[in-house]
Amino acid sequence: MSQVAAMHSAVEPAESPVTPESWGKFGMWIFLAGDAVGFGTLLAGYGAMRATSADWPNPYAVLGINLTAAMTFLLICSSVTMVKALEWLGQGDKSKAKMFLFFTALGGAIFVSCQAYEWTHLIERGLHINGNPWGASLFGTSFFIVTGFHGLHVTAGVIYLLSVIGVVSRRPEPAASYNVVEITGLYWHFVDLVWIMVFTFMYLL
C-alpha cells in the first residue's frame, strides 16, 4: 500500500450528522420516508375512491378479518423477534441473534403464505382486480394493489433477512454486524407499521 493510500485509509469518513452510527442508517431512513409517501398516497387515494363511491362494499363483511387479525399478530411477533436479534447481537451472542433473525424471516414467510391463501380464497369467491359481486369495482382494484404492494415489501424483507443472516455468519465479530442488523430491523419494523395502517384502513374501517 502506498503512503498516500495508507493516509487515506486512516482518515475517518465524514460522520452522518443525523445518525452518527452510520450513513447506511440515514440512507435507510430516507428510503423509508420515500416509501411511506408511496403507501400514504395509496391509502389517501383509497380513501378518496371510497368517499366518492355510492356502493362501496363493507370490507370486514366481505374480506373477513379473522385471518388478517392473526396475520397482524404474526407481524407484531416478528417485530419482537427482530429486536431480540439485535439485543442478542449487542450482547455478543451471534448464534442467538441468527436464530431470532431466522424466526423473523419465518414469520414474514408465513405472513406471505397466509396472504396468498387469502387472495386465492377471495378470487374464488369473485373478487377480481376489475370487478366483484358486492359493489364498486374499484374495491377489488384498490385491495389487490395496496395489499399486493405490502406483500411485495414483506417478500423483499424475507430475502433481505436471509441475506443478513449470511452477513452475520461471515463476520467474525458480532459487533461488526450490529449496524447492518439495526438497519434491516428499521425496514422490517416499517413493514409492520405499514401493515397496522393497511389492516385498519382496508379491513376494519
Place this chain on the structure above:
Amino acid sequence: MAATTHAHAATAEHKHPNYMAIFWTLAVLTIVELIVVFLPFAKFTNGVMLCALALAKAILVAMYFMHLRFELRTLAMIAVTPLVIATLLVFVLLPDAFAVAHKSEVKKGAESAASEKH
C-alpha cells in the same frame, strides 16, 4: 482494511426498552380494535376510534422498535414528514371527492325528476 471498516461500523448501541411490554401493548390494542369494529356506535365514531388505535400502534412501533425515541429530533422530523404529506394529500383530494358526490347527487335528482314526469 476490511477489519478496520467493520471495527468502525461497530458503534454505540441503543438503549433496549422493555420490548415484551411493547409487544403486549400492541397485542392488546389489536384486540381492542377488533372489539371496536363490532361496537354499536355511529360509523364516524368507530372510524375515529380505529384511526386513533392504529396511530397509537404505529407510534409505539416507530418510537420503541425503530428506536426513534432515542434518535436525534431531526431524524424524527424526517420520519414524520410522510405522515404530514399524506394528511395534506387527503385535504387536496377532499374537494374532488365532494365534487363527484355532488355531481352524482345532481344526476340522481335529475333522473328521479325525469322518472316522475313519465
